[in-house]
Amino acid sequence: MxxxxxxxxxxxxxxxxxxxxxxxxxxxxxxxxxxxxxxxxxxxxxxxxxxxxxxxxxxxxxxxxxxxxxxxxxxxxxxVPSMELPEEIPIFLTDEEVDKLMVIARLDDMFCEVTLALNTGLRMEEMRRLEWRDIDLKFKQLTVRKSKSKRPRTVPLNQRTCKALETQRERYGHLVYVFPGGKGGFYNRGIWTEPKMRSENWWQKLSIRHIQEVIPSLKNLPAGRTGRGWHDLRHTF
CATH class of the missing domain: 1.10.150 (DNA polymerase; domain 1)
Incomplete structure (x- = not known):
């Protein structure tokens, strides 16, 4: 267990x-x-x-x-035999949908989060645990210390992601977590100020309904499930 x-x-x-x-x-x-x-x-x-x-x-x-x-x-x-499931084709976003998503991400104060997901394929839990000590902008890489496989791994960063992280560090570099907790998002922009890990359902609470309104391929995803839609960003990567 x-x-x-x-x-x-x-x-x-x-x-x-x-x-x-x-x-x-x-x-x-x-x-x-x-x-x-x-x-x-x-x-x-x-x-x-x-x-x-x-x-x-x-x-x-x-x-x-x-x-x-x-x-x-x-x-x-x-x-009891296990049911065989048909292989599912992962959902990924088109270039047009990515552009729309980035507009929403800026409005909802989630630009760095979405940029990182689209360009690194990090899982929701991996992003929540990410600390500033894990980010090395000089060598353009980050370290995932606790992954699903239980092994740390190094992820390269492109220029776009480095720039987004630099902006994020200007705002939250004094805190432990890259994406700290708090009451941030569309209605409380820029108030991710708590020195603790962000809650598991932050993505669900902030933007999933907003995003589904303008990106048709995400409309069938249930908004009440934590992380649904986030995997589609990983698949796009």
Missing amino acids: RNYQPATLKKNVRLASKFAYWLDCELSEMTSANVEDYLIHLHQQGRSAKTIKNHRSAIKVFCDFLGTRGILQDNPVLR
Whole structure:
């Protein structure tokens, strides 16, 4: 469990809790039939194959945990086949959409964030954790100290990204994080002033609805999900 990213762990707990609430027997009496019935229940509710697969994965992790506590002898999820998902073609932005996005990014005081995502492919969590000590503008590179693979990596920076970071440093170089917390954004421009990491859902709260209004390819993305749309910037990179 300790190897999961905080957001992934939180999601697994949430999905496993829903299953435990639905379950009509003691956890120690759980069988593969219970798990399969629950997944069928989700399918009947109209949940997508990807959502059902996420639930199965969360329940599997939950059952592994129950096994370490001696509540289950074996993991019943292992006897429930996983759904095969069709390979999805990543969404990426056209040059015209990128231009529109940059206009919105300036209005919403997110120019550096969006520039970095488009030109480096950093994940949402990696950007949140980025500190000024990780930025080396002299050698035009940054270091991701904690990545999804658990290994640090060095990312080259182009001239456009360096310029955006220079402007960002003029404003927030006295703080630890490159993108600090606070109440910044469209309605409180320039007030990212708290010396702590930015919240997980800052992207959702600030601009996702605004961006969806002018970029058609992002309109089908649910605004209530943290990070949705941000991966499309990575794919564009």
